[in-house]
Amino acid sequence: MLASVDISDLARQMEAGMDRFSEQYGLESITEYRKRWAHPGRFDDATTMYVKRMLQIGLPEAVRGKLCRELFRRFVTADEATFVEELYCTEEQLRLMQACGMYIGCHGDNHTRLDTLEPIELDRQIESSLEFLRMIGSPVENFWVMSYPHGAHNTKVVEALREKGCSFAVTIESAHADLSTCDPLRLPRFDTNEIPLG
Ligand SMILES: [Zn+2]
Numbered sequence: 001m002l003a004s005v006d007i008s009d010l011a012r013q014m015e016a017g018m019d020r021f022s023e024q025y026g027l028e029s030i031t032e033y034r035k036r037w038a039h040p041g042r043f044d045d046a047t048t049m050y051v052k053r054m055l056q057i058g059l060p061e062a063v064r065g066k067l068c069r070e071l072f073r074r075f076v077t078a079d080e081a082t083f084v085e086e087l088y089c090t091e092e093q094l095r096l097m098q099a100c101g102m103y104i105g106c107h108g109d110n111h112t113r114l115d116t117l118e119p120i121e122l123d124r125q126i127e128s129s130l131e132f133l134r135m136i137g138s139p140v141e142n143f144w145v146m147s148y149p150h151g152a153h154n155t156k157v158v159e160a161l162r163e164k165g166c167s168f169a170v171t172i173e174s175a176h177a178d179l180s181t182c183d184p185l186r187l188p189r190f191d192t193n194e195i196p197l198g
Contacts, residue, residue, distance in 0.1 A: 005075040105145035113152035
């Protein structure tokens with residue numbers, strides 16, 4: 001969506017939707033939400049961060065789902081299936097990448113922030129992701145790596161991963177990872193935006 005439309009149009013439409021759902025879902029005022037979430041990030045301006053955060057975590061899950069579907073339909077395409085087919089790797093492509101020496105790791109089942117989940121759902125997110133990796137032939141019994149969705153993790157998440165034999169996990173903390181001192185399940189890393197070109 002961010003690539004398809006001007007960010008202020010997207011924010012306006014998102015807020016129009018919030019107005020519609022406000023009473024039914026007991027939403028807070030737009031002023032409150034803006035105060036909490038409209039702050040510039042490392043790579044994005046305040047409005048972009050506001051839209052991202054509202055649709056990732058700021059609004060109740062049911063409202064996020066409805067709004068994302070509506071906005072996607074309006075600004076990107078009504079044909080989600082074709083869009084998905086063109087954009088994402090297929091299982092066959094993933095197998096080929098692995099055969100060529102690339103490593104495919106775990107990123108949760110549906111990109112939910114793992115630090116917001118109850119233990120049962122946390123377990124399901126990890127197991128379902130590992131199941132997918134097994135299916136594409138990744139040897140998860142001996143070695144597997146997690147990239148936390150949105151970088152979100154806490155002690156409970158880290159311990160759950162440790163119990164399941166996770167080898168390494170990467171956060172979104174921006175720093176060199178010193179493997180002799182860092183917790184292997186809390187490794188910092190650089191964003192591609194931080195790597196100098198040329
Ligand atoms: Zn992600």
